[in-house]
Amino acid sequence: MLYKELVELYKRLEKTTLKTLKTKFVSDFLKSVEKPELLEVIPYLILGKVFPDWDERELGIGEKLLIKAVSMATGINSEEIENSVRDTGDLGESIALALNKRKQKSFFSQPLTIERVYNTLVKIAEASGAGSQDRKLKYLANLFMDASPDEGKYLARTVLGIMRTGVAEGLLRDALADAFKVRVELVERAYMLTSDFGFVAKVAKLEGDEGLAKVKIQVGKPIKPMLAQMAANVREALVEMGGEAEFEIKYDGARVQVHKNGNKVLIYSRRLENVTKSIPEVVERVKEALKPEKVIVEGELVAVEETGRPRPFQYVLRRFRRKYNIEEMIEKIPLELNLFDILYVDGQNMIDTPFMERRKVLESVVNSNEWIKSAENLITKSPEEAEAFYHKALDLGHEGLMAKRLDSTYEPGNRGKKWLKIKPTMENLDLVVLGAEWGEGRRSGVLSSFLLGAYDPVKGDFVPVGKVGSGFTDEDLVEFTKMLKPLIKKEHGKEVELEPKVVIEVAYQEIQKSPKYESGFALRFPRYIALREDKGPEDADTVQRLAELYQFQERLKGGR
Structure with a gap:
């Protein structure tokens, strides 16, 4: 299949903002x-990726290497292409211009096919060892030699992961259901169990609804995590849970999903990215602590001080990001894994099993030690006992408690009331950066104020909820500017419009109703807390979530 056919799809998608038309x-x-x-x-x-997020392969190609490959393919100086980027504001557009002006063309040029493009990108991702950068450069240059200007534009965007066509997971799910005349809820279920749209698409085409209904959990492919809502206090949680609940400590760490298949262990972040290589000591401890041959468990990875008290979750993210000198980081930031659920064990799917049974199985398969153990919990009907446990968790330096229905099944990807979070403050929000402003004076040359957005499923897009400018250090702003500059879509004076890729965590005084923003809400006194590298835009909070938190806030103020 010719690559230009896929490019025509990209072009059509980019020309419309209508979700229904994009889906068609x-x-x-x-x-x-x-x-x-x-x-x-x-x-x-179509999503602008090469591999699923959980695939550990990476292209490892930045803008400079990409420009060098285009220079090799066209005979145009790299500096000339870089200058063009300053004018167009879009590397893809500048590469298209370079290909249009190319000074050389191969006599053996052949039209690009999707298979060739994909297989070449796989070779690039798998190139390693001495001379790997040169091989990557050669592979990429060969593609650009045979690429038309439009093909080059979208190939570059794919390589950099900034497609800009407005296709997200929900739209792709609906399109798959429509294309193969299968039930959308079965597509959703199959994707939630495997996190693999390629696998789901193939099953939908070949086996239809019947095949999708038979899709099972696979060790090595992460499952979309079940999510929780907020409760005002332990009494409210107990009422919601039917009078009795399992309470467990809510650790201030990073949620992970652990897959063990014999001697092979894979660990995925909450965003389902493969973080196995960055935490080798956890991998070795898992091999010893988990008894079954094949098992999938979930837990919270916590960075701990010498005293055993938890450190903020950003310390765990530092471990996830580290690719070099990992042994040094093992010493500096030791990690403790607190397991709280089991989803699969030795051929048995556990997600449809009631929670209390899952918890018993979890405890039976874990050889607890200093570093890996079951999350501390309490099963009770007593508000007083639950309240005492809550204060114990806070005294130990943790975030609060989780409350879980004893009979609840595990619902991948769902945020329901079967699990509830109990914390002493309003929950922070994870929002997408939609735009920014260039700073002035001391902050001249860096982006210093950021427009934040939440996803609106009705509109099929991100809508603004406010701006944040406080909480950043000067170093933060320099790093943010480097990270966001490649994502700039348009500039209007000091203001820039950004590709919605980066998620940040913000605290705020309260959520207010607001006619100013399309979301209908605004954050009062928002403050930057952290960059959420463990989350993608699809994991960010939605407008519906803001509405739920607004109602929760009003209950706390007594406005039931």
């Missing part, structure tokens, strides 16, 4: 794919 375009394209094996690849290319 993607659906029609998926219908046209004849080879089932190609369907394993195309959904991710």
